[in-house]
Amino acid sequence: MALRTKIPAKCPIEVLRAGSLAKIVWLAHGFSTRHGGVSQAYGGNALNLGFTTHDSRSAVENNRQAFASAVLARPADTQLKCGQVPWPIVTARQIHSDLIHFVSSRPDYPLAGDGLITRTPNLLLAVMAADCLPIMIVDTKQQAVGIFHAGWRGTLKRIAEKGAGELRRHFRSRPADMKAAIGPGIRDCCYQVGPEVREKFEGQFGYASSLFRETKESDEVRQKYPLLFLNQRAPGHGEHPEKIFLNLAEANRRQLIDAGISPQDISDLNRCTCCRPDVFFSHRAEKGMTGRMLAAVGVREIRNRQLSLVRLETDFKCRAFSTRRRWAAALPLRHPGAAKPDRP
Secondary structure, three states: OEEEEEOOOOOOOEEEEEOOOOOOOOEEEEEOOOEEEEEOOOOOOEOOOOOOOOOOHHHHHHHHHHHHHHHHOOOOOOOOOOOOOOOOEEOOEOOOOOOEEEOOOOOOOOOEOOEEEEOOEOOEEEEEEOOOEEEEEEEOOOOEEEEEEEOHHHHHOOHHHHHHHHHHHHHOOOHHHEEEEEOOEOOOOOOEEOHHHHHHHHOOOOOHHHHEEEEEOOOHHHHHOHHHHOOOOOOOOOOOOEEEEEOHHHHHHHHHHHOOOOHHHEEEOOOEOOOOOOOOOOOOOOOOOOOOEEEEEEEOOOOOHHHHHHHHHHHHHHHHHHHHHHHHHHOOOOOOOOOOOOOO
16 A cells, blocks of 8 residues: 655655555655656656766756755654755666675765665665666564666575565564555556576476466457458467566565565555556656666654653563563572472
8 A cells, every 4th residue: 555645835745655664653664656756757847866867967866965954754753845955866777687785874985786674774675667666674673674677687686585584684674563665666567577487487487487477469350350360370380479468566565474474464556557658657657768666665763752661661671571581590409309398
């Protein structure tokens, strides 16, 4: 389920949000569309967020600033204004890999990879997309976040599953505390692939057969006049070739489940970029002449009472556990074979 956030007229950008993540008070997140920017390429007034050859760098920088403001804006915010971006956007040069970077500050050098994780406040981690899936994973207890770029190659390399593993490795995250969101991307209605892609998936995943569907090439004339084509097939020619479609979102959802995340904690915006090039950029629908969207996630510095209560509760539990350990340590040790003391 996707929630839409419309910013005031001075900053007319629509941000899509995952319903399961929207209630986390310390989290900032959002998925962009193609509308509300200053780029004159790609139809004009486009919110292109990638440094492409068809757009100017200044336009993209202005678009990124506006999008970041829209992601950070909330109804309760009184200090943040449109155009004011206190958080840097951290991205990587995406290479369709399973490389994931831990980020604790704005990098001094360009990163290359397809995943970013952090729990440092006031950083926006972002991935670009124009058909590939953006995936977010959030640890609600450790206040850690990760964002990942999953095309078919990254999915084949288990980028989403490894992303959850990196959160566990760096922050001791538990799958029970994780929530995930799958953003807009090409869906199985449009994502036609070759048989070599299916073969590679079948070599990696036992459930690969459930990720693909097949349809036969349609021929309106043959369908309308089938009798005309009886015995007219040339020697050596069989049926019309089959089209193979990959369900990329389901493949990544299965990986998140394999990582231990509960299905109830995985949100899917279920928006197809290829079906709706009027709303999203789509590399396939626009034959490569398109812009890029961003999915961004970050950790807010919470200074309100709610976080204080959470921290007090955590501190109380830790102190209670420590007290129980000290009390247990003070008890006299009894040999397993010793007789139990008589009760009065």
